[in-house]
Amino acid sequence: MIIAPTENILQILVVLVLATAAIIITKRDIRSLIKTYALQSLLLAVMALVLFVVTGSLTLLCLAAIILVSKVWIIPLFMGQVYKKLNIKRDTQFHFLSPITALFVSIFIILFVYLSFSTLLSELSRFNPNLFFLGATVGVSILFMGMIVIFSRKQTLTNIVGYLTMENGVVLFSLSLTELPLLIEFLIILDLIMLTLIATILAFGIDSTIEEFHAQLNPFAYSKDGKSQKTLEDER
Amino acid sequence: MLQALFPYSVALFFVGSILPLLADKPNESKLLRQAALACTAVASLLILALSIETIFSSQIYNLLIYQITPQFQFSFQIDKLAAYFLGLVTVVSIAVSIYSFQYIEHYSDERRKNLTVSLMGCFILSMILVIASFSMFSFLFFWELMALFSFLLVMVDHEKKETRKAGMFYFVMTHLSTLFLLFAFLFIYVQTGTLNILAVRADPLITSIAFVFLFLGFGIKAGIIPFHKWLPYAHSTSRSNISALMSGVMIKVAIYGLVRYILLLPLQTWWGMLILSMGTVTAVLGVIYALKEHDIKRLLAYHSIENIGIILIGVGLYIIFTLSGLQAVAFLALAGALFHTLNHAIFKSLLFMASGSLVNATGTRNIEEMGGLIKRMPKTALLFLIGAVSISALPPFNGFVSELMIFQAFMQSFALANPFLELLLIIALAIFALVSALAAACFVKAFGITFLALPRSHEAKEAKEPPKLMLLGPAVLALMCALLGVFSTQIFSLFGYTLPLPNMLFIGVVLAGFYAFAFLAMREVANRKERIAETWGCGILSQNAKMAYTASGFSEPIVTILKGIFRTQKKCEHTFHDPKNAVFKEGKAEIHLLNFFEERLYLPVAEFVQRVSSKIDKIQRGDVDLHVACAFVTIVISLLIIWWFG
Amino acid sequence: MNIFLLLVYGVVNLVFVVLVSPLFISLIKKVKARAQRRQGPPILQTYRNLVKLLKKETVYSENSSWIMRATPLVNLAAILTASLFVPLLVVPEPTDLIGNIILFLYLLALAKFFMALAGLDAGSVFGGMGSSREMAILALFEPVIIVVFAALAFAYKTVNIPDIFRGALASNVLVNPVMILIAASIFIVIIVESARIPVDNPETHLELTMVHEAMILEQSGKNLAMLELSSAMKQTLLMGVLINTLIPWGLATDFSAPAILFSLALFLVKAVVLAVAIGLFESSCAKYRLFRLPGLFAFALFLSIITLIIEVFA
Secondary structure (H helix, E strand, O other): OOOHHHHHHHHHHHHHHHHHHHHHHHOOEHHHHHHHHHHHHHHHHHHHHHHHHHHOOHHHHHHHHHHHHHHHHHHHHHHHHHHHHOOOOEOOOEOOOOHHHHHHHHHHHHHHHHHHHHHHOOOOOOOOHHHHHHHHHHHHHHHHHHHHHHHHEOEHHHHHHHHHHHHHHHHHHHHHHOOOHHHHHHHHHHHHHHHHHHHHHHHHOOOOEHHHHHHHHOOOOOOOOOOOOOOOOOOO | OHHHHHHHHHHHHHHHHHHHHHOOOHHHHHHHHHHHHHHHHHHHHHHHHHHHHHHHHOOOEEEEEEEOOOOOEEEEEEOHHHHHHHHHHHHHHHHHHHHHHHHHHHOOOHHHHHHHHHHHHHHHHHHHHHHHEOEHHHHHHHHHHHHHHHHHHHHHHOOOHHHHHHHHHHHHHHHHHHHHHHHHHHHHHHHHOOOEOOOOOOOHHHHHHHHHHHHHHHHHHHOOOOOOOHHHHHHHHOOHHHHHHHHHHHHHHHHHHHHHHHHHOOOOHHHHHHHHHHHHHHHHHHHHHHHOOOEHHHHHHHHHHHHHHHHHHHHHHHHHHHHHOOHHHHHHHHHHHHHHHHHHHHHHHHHHHHHHHHHHHHOOOEHHHOOOHHHHOHHHHHHHHHHHHHHOOOOOOHHHHHHHHHHHHHHOOOOOOOHHHHHHHHHHHHHHHHHHHHHHHHHHHHHHHHHOOOOOOHHHHOOOOOOHHHHHHHHHHHHHHHHHHHOHHHHHHHOOOOOOOOOHHHHHHHHHHHHHHHHHHHHHHOOOOEEEEOOOOOOOOOOOHHHOOOHHHHHHHHHHHOHHHHOOEEEEEEEEOOOOOOOEEEEEEEEEOOOHHHHHHHHHHHHHHHHHHHHHHOOOOOOHHHHHHHHHHHHHHHHHHHHHHO | OOHHHHHHHHHHHHHHHHHHHHHHHHHHHHHHHHHOOOOOOOOOHHHHHHHHHHHOOEEEEOOOOHHHHHHHHHHHHHHHHHHOOOOOOEOOOOOOOOOEHHHHHHHHHHHHHHHHHHHHHOOOHHHHHHHHHHHHHHHHHHHHHHHHHHHHHHHHOOOEHHHHHHHHHHOOOOOOHHHHHHHHHHHHHHHHHOOOOOOOOOOOOOOOOOOHHHHOOOOOHHHHHHHHHHHHHHHHHHHHHHHHHHOOOOOEOOOOHHHHHHHHHHHHHHHHHHHHHHHHHHHHOOOOOHHHHHHHHHHHHHHHHHHHHHHHHO
16 A cells, blocks of 8 residues: 555645646746646656556556656657747737636636535545545646636647646546556557647747737738737736 | 713713804804813713723613603613723714814814714714614614714715715715615514514524625625725715714724624524625725725725725624634634724724824825925824824734734634635635735825825925824824733733733833844944935935825836726827828827726616606606595505405 | 743844844855856855944935834834744744744734835835835735745644744654645745845845835945844744744754754754755846736745645645
């Protein structure tokens, strides 16, 4: 069984993952967003490793290896390449929720997720209920926080980071609750989709928001100026 | 023993109210006014003594004056809670009476002065009788009298348009509150069969409805958001001694009513959550609106709203904790709320009286036209500073002790079962801390811009210290602020309550000791030379008042950060001569302050009522015969109904 | 409760705080200078600065009033009183006289209130600007501070700071996730309260970048010495709170000389590490624009509310 210090280490890691998700919601600098995402994935890999040490299940070792290779190394590398082609280095436009409101909304989301889980899932956890409760709750909360990032930001690269955060949330949730082998297949497929998406974007060349992406596809749909202007208002 | 003096003090109040109305000649009238104010002060002193004795001896005093029927009687009962609030009312009224001795002389004509003094006596008397009432009938009767007298006092300067608007607004709101109270009392009467104020055991639905009506009724009078709009208007346009009475005491009478009736009804948790949430919203919106104000009396009025919110937070906590079984913490919360009521009455009246002296001396209510008054009115400045430090809840004054009690009640509440309740408490705690800090920021602005730096207008340069009695009244209250704060633990144990609070006397002594130690150490160790020079201004030639920070500038960072709440709309329109938008032709800039509650809540409701009543108006065509015929038909039908069902 | 022991504790704590605070200020300056590849001032420079200030004459503005003269004394008195509340070397026996969390925080607020008033007193623009920004930051950060200390109070079921330290000594805190979160939040509190980058720059006098420095711009001579000492002491006290809740081993519980000396040595080591960490943190980021600060505070509030939620629900 899990001994107390290990449980505490896992709790610390889960809480750190939550903190990185909060940082992703509020950060404006794209380079640090990518780094934070890499850090988040690293934390997940370490979690999987610790669980492997405790339970000895080889699938966990594979999972840790896959996460390390794909999410901590390759995908941030790719995104770094895309970032170099960008003209805009910061994403300062917030669509529906300002970062402060987003943080408070996420607190409520975490609470609601906890409450619904405490009624639904108390029978399903395999190990010590407290720890994996925390993992499951935080996993689903990170899913929602990733969604918040997607709808509240306009830059495409930030949206990608948000989507990847959602995926991390799913990984965390599954680590806590479900059967593993299926998870690995699922992860590989998701990573392939992500890489395809990034490759497509590399081909198109983005350094603008989604509206301008549409504008580039339909150049005659916009009025007299022809090229739409880039606005760089700093959020006040 | 002293309790037998109650009827005599009431009689003395009567005398004090009638005296000024008997005046004929001007020199005679001044004497009569002073005699009347002295009567009011002495009568208040008697009731203060009476109430302190009641709290000590725990003897309940009953008095039945007049009985129309067994249901409708004018009866009074003074128990500990009533005695506490009576003490609160009378302390403030003593100080205001002393202050009014010379403040009244600044009014314009003799008749108005006499009327004001006489109405003040009636007003204070009606408040005392409301608190002392034992039957709901007399409570409501004196409540209405209190509303009437305060309305008349607000309308003293009725030539000014803003006074008329403030008065009418206040009148409508206070009658709304009476309406809700009437409904609530009817519900309670239907359940208990008696109009006396006794504990109610009833069906939860009925008590919930009664509670909602009670909360609405007392809330409108106390100034809970969203019913608060009348408060800034009424308290800022009326004279300062009246504002001191209304803001310091009248809204506390509403709190008394709320606490009294809630303690009678069987409590439910959602009541506590409602009061806690409304209290939190009231407190935070009150202080945020206060940040933008530059009229010193409106600023103080919004702070009253904020403090009512804090008191409600304490009451809400009490209800939640009692129902969760945490008795000791619940008691701490309620004690904190009640102590804060007393403290707020004291320092708010102190601040209003000090600002009355300021307004008199400089002729303006706008703090951006004052400045440098600390050198010209040093004693008033000291009094205002004590009030400001107390209201910002800084140790070792009394405001700190009551907020400490509420904070401790929050922090000791870790055994609640319901997770939502716990989350509500955490959010309320965070917002309460924000309120307290914003209040301190606002009073740095109020004190700093008004008193410090250079005078910003000619009147401020010429301002003079007010006469002695106008200083003595507030000084009494300032002394009480200090004493209540420093000796708080001793006072509580004197009255028999042991609360887990730090000993403020020790802290006060330590602070004073360190101050003296630092002073003496510096005199020994450091260079004693001092030099007066010009303020460093980065090389400018002369320093004038325009260089100093303005009030709007001071509050600008906070206002900008919280701009979502203020919703200041800035509109800019430009027109240009050329299509490339390079040569500017003309433009228009607009800053529109959204009075949120006024424009979105009050005005739509008022317009709706107007439309409905104008439709009903069409029925009345001014024909007297038709009206008599309608009345006749109604009476016949009522007789038929009585015969049918009787 | 032994009055004599309490007195000994008070004297020891006070003297230690007064003597050691300037050391940490210089240490952080040295770390920042080294990170910028400069030599930096010597470690004992702050002591020399304070002595130099005491020897200079005090210049008062002609617009100022008794507030300017009283504020440094009030400030120092408040911080000295507050330093009785945070045991750094030895924890006294449980007593109700000192140690209440809220009283501690509000004594710090009393000091700031008077400093803000003194900023407005001389009628200069810099002072008004400093006071205005300082009060805005204080107002917005107060919820974070209260929630962080409430989380501490919840964790140890007491509102008394010495009792919190006793509780921390008795339990194995380092691997508790709640304590790590609280420690991160208290670190942010230290940064904000001691006016460090990214909230405020303590080494600048440009009007665009100063908040705390602007308020004390008009002060000179012994007044300035008192204000600088108070700020240094406030920083040391908050550092003490962080150290003694996160890594309290070595804190003495009895009043014997070897225990106190051992605790002193250990505290100095821990505090030096923390000071170096603060210095490195300051060197690694730039000062935030004033209107970006609410975002930082919201993040700190998020962390503290999550802490409270985890404590309450788990």
